[in-house]
Amino acid sequence: QVQFVESGGGLVQPGGSLRLSCAASGSVFSIYVMGWYRQAPGKQRELVASITRGGTPHYADSVKGRFTISRDNVKNAVYLQMNSLKPEDTAVYYCNSVPAEGWGQGTQVTVSS
Numbered sequence: 001q002v003q004f005v006e007s008g009g010g011l012v013q014p015g016g017s018l019r020l021s022c023a024a025s026g027s028v029f030s031i032y033v034m035g036w037y038r039q040a041p042g043k044q045r046e047l048v049a050s051i052t053r054g055g056t057p058h059y060a061d062s063v064k065g066r067f068t069i070s071r072d073n074v075k076n077a078v079y080l081q082m083n084s085l086k087p088e089d090t091a092v093y094y095c096n097s098v099p100a101e102g103w104g105q106g107t108q109v110t111v112s113s
Contacts, residue, residue: 001102002026004095009107012085020080020107022095029053029073033098036069036080038091039106049080050098063089085111 003025012018020036028034035050048060049069057069068081078095092106 002028002031002097003102004104006093006095006104006107009093009109011110011112013113014086014111016085016111017081017083018085018109020082020093020095020109022078022080024076024078026076027073028071028076028078031097034069034071034078035096035098035100036067036078037094037096037100038089038109039094040088040091043091045094047098051078082109085109087111 005023006020008018008020010018032053033050035047037045037047039045048063049067051057051069051071059067066084071078090109090111092108094103094106
């Protein structure tokens with residue numbers, strides 16, 4: 001089973017940007033769909049962006065036009081560029097396969113002035 005380590009979170013003001021990175025312990029090329037999930041306090045974890053092995057992305061309506069997912073099958077990495085951040089984007093962000101198998105620690109994103 002591939003393990004994932006997320007990084008790049010932090011505190012940012014509304015309208016700001018962050019780039020999240022996900023390093024995999026093994027090959028992500030074998031994983032057809034990779035995704036970024038988030039879990040806000042008191043809410044269920046949700047899938048916000050996914051990308052196929054060939055690079056086709058899909059986004060939740062709440063982040064469409066603001067977030068961009070990408071993957072590097074050679075570097076075994078997945079990224080999430082987040083722009084125009086809003087307070088409601090505050091959550092712990094996780095990367096994983098779709099469907100998910102085991103969770104890493106995630107990285108905290110806080111959007112606040």
